Amino acid sequence: MTAHQIDHLSPQVRNANETNDRRPGTPRRGSGFLDEPFQLGLTPSATVGPYLSIGLTWADGPHAVAEGTEGAIWLRGRVFDGNGDLVPDAMIETWQADPDGRFDHPDAPQGERRYPGFRGFGRSHTVEPAGEYGILTLKPGRVDDGKGGLQAPHVDVSVFARGLLDRVVTRIYFADEADANAEDDVLAALPDDASRRTLIARPSDDGYVLDIHLQGDDETVFFAV
Amino acid sequence: MTGTTSRAPRPAADSALELPRYLRESDDRRTPVAYAGYRSTALRAPLRTPVDLPQRLTEVTGPVLGEDRVTAADADLTLRMGGEAQGQRINVFGRVLDSDGRPVPDTLVEVWQANAAGRYRHVGDNWPAPLDPHFDGLGRVMTDSLGRYEFTTIQPGAYPWGNHHNAWRPAHIHFSLFGRAFTQRLVTQMYFPGDPLFWQDPIFNAIPPSARHRAIATFDLDRTQDNWALAFHWDIVLRGTDQTPFETDDDGDVA
Numbered sequence: 127m128t129a130h131q132i133d134h135l136s137p138q139v140r141n142a143n144e145t146n147d148r149r150p151g152t153p154r155r156g157s158g159f160l161d162e163p164f165q166l167g168l169t170p171s172a173t174v175g176p177y178l179s180i181g182l183t184w185a186d187g188p189h190a191v192a193e194g195t196e197g198a199i200w201l202r203g204r205v206f207d208g209n210g211d212l213v214p215d216a217m218i219e220t221w222q223a224d225p226d227g228r229f230d231h232p233d234a235p236q237g238e239r240r241y242p243g244f245r246g247f248g249r250s251h252t253v254e255p256a257g258e259y260g261i262l263t264l265k266p267g268r269v270d271d272g273k274g275g276l277q278a279p280h281v282d283v284s285v286f287a288r289g290l291l292d293r294v295v296t297r298i299y300f301a302d303e304a305d306a307n308a309e310d311d312v313l314a315a316l317p318d319d320a321s322r323r324t325l326i327a328r329p330s331d332d333g334y335v336l337d338i339h340l341q342g343d344d345e346t347v348f349f350a351v
Numbered sequence: 352m353t354g355t356t357s358r359a360p361r362p363a364a365d366s367a368l369e370l371p372r373y374l375r376e377s378d379d380r381r382t383p384v385a386y387a388g389y390r391s392t393a394l395r396a397p398l399r400t401p402v403d404l405p406q407r408l409t410e411v412t413g414p415v416l417g418e419d420r421v422t423a424a425d426a427d428l429t430l431r432m433g434g435e436a437q438g439q440r441i442n443v444f445g446r447v448l449d450s451d452g453r454p455v456p457d458t459l460v461e462v463w464q465a466n467a468a469g470r471y472r473h474v475g476d477n478w479p480a481p482l483d484p485h486f487d488g489l490g491r492v493m494t495d496s497l498g499r500y501e502f503t504t505i506q507p508g509a510y511p512w513g514n515h516h517n518a519w520r521p522a523h524i525h526f527s528l529f530g531r532a533f534t535q536r537l538v539t540q541m542y543f544p545g546d547p548l549f550w551q552d553p554i555f556n557a558i559p560p561s562a563r564h565r566a567i568a569t570f571d572l573d574r575t576q577d578n579w580a581l582a583f584h585w586d587i588v589l590r591g592t593d594q595t596p597f598e599t600d601d602d603g604d605v606a
């Protein structure tokens with residue numbers, strides 16, 4: 127392998143060879159013109175490995191909203207592998223709207239935000255108790271679906287662990303939002319109720335619970351974003 | 352919180368939102384979630400094909416973790432607990448860009464690594480190499496307004512990891528980046544040029560061959576510091592946005 131191969135995103139450049147690079151009308155190598163928008167190649171992902179907690183631990187990590195905030199709930203669950211064993215060294219990250227469906231972000235619609243101390247982002251390791259994550263947050267509101275409708279309340283979730291070379295992405299929905307869930311086109315696009323159930327958290331004593339199954343008969347639905 | 356944008360602000364109306372769309376790289380250029388040679392993937396990497404998720408507000412926004420999380424001391428891993436770490440001092444620097452070539456300013460970069468002997472300060476790491484009382488292996492920096500980052504550390508050692516007989520991880524530094532959107536989240540590893548361990552490492556070789564060089568830093572003599580530190584340059588490229596999804600007025604004839 128050469129140390130630095132040049133990446134050509136353009137198939138017309140990439141696939142050029144002695145037999146096809148002189149067809150009339152075909153951009154020639156070295157013509158000086160790009161035939162597609164210039165793009166840098168992305169940095170490839172890698173696993174977090176077993177020692178992720180060194181670099182990715184914050185004291186307030188699990189707190190998507192400040193402790194003591196009125197109406198705060200815990201999102202909890204466990205992470206299981208293909209043997210049904212708890213995964214004790216995973217990390218969950220969550221990202222979500224506030225209860226009004228708003229995001230504190232320059233690309234989101236601006237407007238009054240009524241939830242001081244709401245960060246929208248949570249990070250929890252599944253170390254203690256073993257295999258369990260916990261995120262303190264506010265229940266999200268419904269969010270514009272970009273097509274004139276509303277999505278059901280949801281939380282975007284990234285799962286990182288040793289043994290995952292890239293994060294895997296899923297969503298948490300809420301069992302007591304049956305009407306909104308029925309209107310949600312992401313849920314509707316899933317093949318069956320069994321798939322949908324893997325995303326729907328059920329109410330618990332202090333919030334909601336949803337287990338994540340990386341593999342198995344009840345493997346969680348994961349998304350490509 | 353910091354909120355510098357590299358783009359003009361979006362319209363504020365709730366209807367007819369014009370959202371950026373983050374490009375997805377083709378599967379033959381991204382690291383797969385599972386790789387046969389990396390044993391731990393067997394029971395952990397999901398087996399079903401992921402479902403396409405449309406990019407909407409939740410996906411094109413993301414946490415903006417700011418300066419308040421970082422101190423100047425977090426950028427120098429060689430000075431911890433009142434003393435100096437053992438090992439070859441290095442500066443690691445570069446830019447965080449998106450695939451359109453735009454810098455990603457004011458974004459948090461988290462790094463962690465083994466010490467010079469290849470040992471992590473972690474209860475789970477018990478291979479018999481010495482811990483360094485002055486090295487914890489944790490660094491945090493913010494990119495500046497041009498997307499630049501830099502930190503000082505020591506050259507991490509290789510370490511054995513039991514994946515297969517005589518398996519050694521090439522020296523590497525773990526990196527975590529947020530960018531400005533959920534879609535841009537990236538956790539990766541930076542390698543050092545010319546490492547003789549690449550060929551036997553399934554975590555490195557899980558990267559498609561055409562993308563492997565992007566995980567390897569470049570030695571930069573110009574940035575070494577006389578009588579002080581070597582220097583390695585590594586630019587990190589996050590997913591960029593599709594520039595033209597909504598511009599339908601133009602017939603595209605730009606010649």
Ligand SMILES: [Fe+3]
Pocket residue numbers: 175465520523525
């Ligand atoms: Fe490592």
